Each structure stands twice: as C-alpha cells, then as structure tokens.
Amino acid sequence: MLYDIIVIGGGPSGLNCAHKLSQAGLNVLVFDKCSKIGENKICTGIVGIEAFQRFQLSKDSILNEIRNIRIISPYGSLIEYKHPSILAYVVDREKFDAYLAHLALSKGAQMKSKSEVITIDVSEEQVKVIAREQGVLRVYCAKVAVLATGVNFKFNKMLKLGLPEDFLYGVNAHANIKGIDTTTIHIGNSLAPGAFTWITPIKDGWVRIGLMAKKHPRFYFKKFCEMVSNSNGPLDIASVGYKPIAQGLVSKTCTDRVIAVGETAGQVKTTTGGGIYYGLLCSEIAVQVILKAFKKNSFNASAFSEYEELWKKKIGNEIKTGYYMRKMYSKLTDWQIEQLFHIAKSNGLLSFIEKRMEFDWHRNLLLSLIQTTPIGRFFSKIIQ
Numbered sequence: 001m002l003y004d005i006i007v008i009g010g011g012p013s014g015l016n017c018a019h020k021l022s023q024a025g026l027n028v029l030v031f032d033k034c035s036k037i038g039e040n041k042i043c044t045g046i047v048g049i050e051a052f053q054r055f056q057l058s059k060d061s062i063l064n065e066i067r068n069i070r071i072i073s074p075y076g077s078l079i080e081y082k083h084p085s086i087l088a089y090v091v092d093r094e095k096f097d098a099y100l101a102h103l104a105l106s107k108g109a110q111m112k113s114k115s116e117v118i119t120i121d122v123s124e125e126q127v128k129v130i131a132r133e134q135g136v137l138r139v140y141c142a143k144v145a146v147l148a149t150g151v152n153f154k155f156n157k158m159l160k161l162g163l164p165e166d167f168l169y170g171v172n173a174h175a176n177i178k179g180i181d182t183t184t185i186h187i188g189n190s191l192a193p194g195a196f197t198w199i200t201p202i203k204d205g206w207v208r209i210g211l212m213a214k215k216h217p218r219f220y221f222k223k224f225c226e227m228v229s230n231s232n233g234p235l236d237i238a239s240v241g242y243k244p245i246a247q248g249l250v251s252k253t254c255t256d257r258v259i260a261v262g263e264t265a266g267q268v269k270t271t272t273g274g275g276i277y278y279g280l281l282c283s284e285i286a287v288q289v290i291l292k293a294f295k296k297n298s299f300n301a302s303a304f305s306e307y308e309e310l311w312k313k314k315i316g317n318e319i320k321t322g323y324y325m326r327k328m329y330s331k332l333t334d335w336q337i338e339q340l341f342h343i344a345k346s347n348g349l350l351s352f353i354e355k356r357m358e359f360d361w362h363r364n365l366l367l368s369l370i371q372t373t374p375i376g377r378f379f380s381k382i383i384q
C-alpha cells in the first residue's frame with residue numbers, strides 16, 4: 001500500500017503534522033519506537049500560555065501553573081520575577097502527547113508504536129521506509145515522509161540534511177522535597193556551566209528538578225541535588241533522565257519527498273531549551289507546504305523549499321539571537337555573572353523586563369536590553 005504520508009516520530013511535532021494532514025484527508029501512518037506515545041519523555045513539560053491559546057492542547061495534562069520565578073546568582077543573590085498573569089503551565093508529557101495522538105487518530109491517522117524506523121530510501125516515485133517491529137523488518141511506502149525523530153539525527157545524516165550547530169546536555173528528574181513553592185532557577189558555572197538549573201513545583205512536595213549544561217550533566221546534577229538537600233532536607237528522587245538539547249540553526253531541513261520538523265530540525269528555543277511550542281508552530285508550516293505539494297502533485301526539494309523559508313522567517317532570528325547570547329553568557333566567570341545580576345536588579349531593569357517579557361519570544365527583549373540598558377555596556381566591555 002502507498003501511504004500519502006509517513007511520519008517518523010510520535011512527539012508533539014510529528015503528531016501535530018499527523019493530526020492536521022489526516023484532517024485534510026491524507027492517508028497518514030505514524031511510527032514511534034516507544035511502546036506507548038509520550039512514554040518516558042525526558043522533559044520538564046513547561047509549555048507557555050501562548051501555545052495553549054493557539055493550539056488544541058490537553059488541559060487535562062496541566063499539573064501546575066507558573067507565574068513567578070526566583071533566580072539565584074552564583075553568590076546567592078536573589079531576583080524574584082512576578083508576572084502579572086500566568087506565564088506557562090507544567091504538563092504531564094505522557095498525557096500531553098497522548099492527547100495529540102488521540103486527535104490524529106480521531107482524524108483517521110494510523111499509529112504504530114514499538115516500531116523503530118531503521119532506514120529511509122527516497123526515489124523519484126516514493127519514500128520507502130524499513131521499520132523493525134518486534135524483531136521483524138517490514139517495508140512501508142509513502143509519497144512523503146515527515147521526519148520528527150527529536151534528538152535522533154540518524155536520518156538527517158542519511159538524507160544529507162543539516163545538523164544542529166551545537167548541543168547542551170539536559171537532565172530532568174521527578175523528586176519530592178520540602179519547601180519549594182516557586183519555580184527556582186540557579187545560574188553560575190559551579191552548578192550549570194553555560195546554562196542553568198531549575199526546580200518547578202508540581203503538587204504535595206513533588207517537583208521537576210533538572211539542569212542544562214554545556215558539559216558533564218551527571219556530575220553537575222549530583223552536585224545540584226546535594227546542594228538542594230543541604231538546604232531543604234532529603235531529596236527523594238523518583239526518576240532521572242539525560243538527553244542532549246539541540247542548539248542553533250539547522251542549515252537544511254527538507255529535501256526530495258522529506259520534511260524535518262521539531263527538534264530534528266533544530267526548532268528549539270536556544271535561550272531555554274524548550275522545544276514543544278516551536279515544534280508545534282513549525283509543524284503547522286510543514287502541513288501548509290505539504291498540502292500545497294499534494295495539490296500540485298509535486299514533492300521534490302524545490303516544492304518543499306518554501307517550508308525552509310517560512311519556518312526560518314518565523315523563528316530563525318529567535319534561534320540565532322538566543323544562540324549568540326548563550327555563547328556570550330557561557331564565557332562569563334561567576335564573578336561576571338554576579339555583576340550582571342546586580343545590574344539587572346538595579347536601574348529599574350526588572351520593570352523594563354516585565355513590560356517586554358514574553359515566555360516564548362526572547363529576541364526583542366534581549367536586543368533591547370543590549371541596545372538600551374547598562375547590560376549592553378557590560379557585554380561590550382567583556383568583548384573588548
């Protein structure tokens with residue numbers, strides 16, 4: 001049988017494509033190597049309010065809301081950011097993804113879990129996919145394949161697509177601890193070089209705890225947990241997962257009969273590492289372009305090149321600016337981070353930030369901080 005679309009990867013980006021393409025009447029088959037959609041995702045599950053307003057997302061998956069954030073400097077100074085309304089929700093990733101799968105299934109998509117795609121072969125007529133299903137290799141064919149494999153870049157290499165410029169290393173765990181009622185972020189090289197740690201409360205002492213760092217995530221996570229239990233008492237950790245996080249713009253995200261979406265295409269906020277919303281936004285663009293290609297019955301690289309253009313127009317500058325700022329930040333010593341922290345606390349900068357703060361869009365805020373506030377002067381001294 002020749003499917004219209006094969007989606008490889010049942011995360012939010014692939015599932016949203018499957019939902020919208022089936023809704024448009026295409027014949028869609030989704031593969032995921034896990035035994036259950038959304039299972040064991042290494043993710044804190046923070047999704048901004050804008051994503052909930054824009055997409056049909058599972059309200060049942062919401063575990064808590066985030067309004068306030070405490071940021072703690074390398075030397076223990078505190079900034080408390082209080083947002084006037086809800087900034088984001090913390091979701092249960094399994095329920096969140098399962099709902100997107102339910103939407104796709106309700107529009108007629110077929111789904112194969114425990115099916116790992118091991119090779120893709122693109123010819124003029126079709127895309128041939130070989131999947132391993134309970135030890136047996138099976139062949140499936142489609143007119144178009146959507147690559148949505150998260151941080152698995154095997155097919156990017158196989159199909160000569162681009163790769164992320166860089167990676168951060170992420171850790172997330174579920175834990176029980178007393179006394180944390182606000183999302184708390186620690187910055188500094190001694191806990192998370194190049195990025196930050198977080199603790200996000202859920203309910204009854206349960207929190208999501210994790211970090212992103214440019215190296216040695218296991219070492220830094222152990223150190224961070226020790227620090228937390230020294231100040232808050234015993235930390236009961238339920239599960240710990242480690243995973244890289246894509247950083248920077250991917251040069252090429254489509255080719256003949258294939259479009260890459262989500263983290264596979266580097267569609268991740270380079271400031272925070274959050275990828276769910278950008279993946280959803282770009283999967284919508286992929287759907288538009290694929291539907292146009294079906295109307296014209298043309299699936300070559302030039303029919304899909306509009307996808308590359310449109311998604312980069314939407315989030316390309318966000319990715320580039322965030323990545324540049326992250327690289328600058330990762331050069332700072334703890335003492336310099338402390339100075340930056342004190343600049344941010346003074347000069348009315350917190351109300352400046354509050355007025356411009358958008359959970360998913362950081363470029364305008366970063367540029368206006370650099371161009372119009374003492375933070376710009378601070379960085380220009382460092383660069384010299």
Ligand SMILES: Cc1cc2nc3c(=O)[nH]c(=O)nc-3n(C[C@H](O)[C@H](O)[C@H](O)COP(=O)(O)OP(=O)(O)OC[C@H]3O[C@@H](n4cnc5c(N)ncnc54)[C@H](O)[C@@H]3O)c2cc1C
Pocket residue numbers: 008009010011012013014031032033034038042043044045046047115116117118148149150151152170171172210211242243244245261262263264268273274275276277279
């Ligand atoms: C520690 C950590 C914390 C994070 N916290 C957040 C957060 O709070 N908010 C946020 O927005 N983002 C967060 N992220 C990032 C977020 O998890 C990803 O950006 C997001 O899941 C990407 O969605 P996706 O659909 O592109 O891929 P994924 O959700 O990764 O889905 C890819 C799917 O493809 C499947 N797959 C891969 N290879 C194959 C194959 N060969 N055959 C079949 N199936 C395959 C996998 O099983 C998987 O289900 C975090 C990441 C980490 C590491």
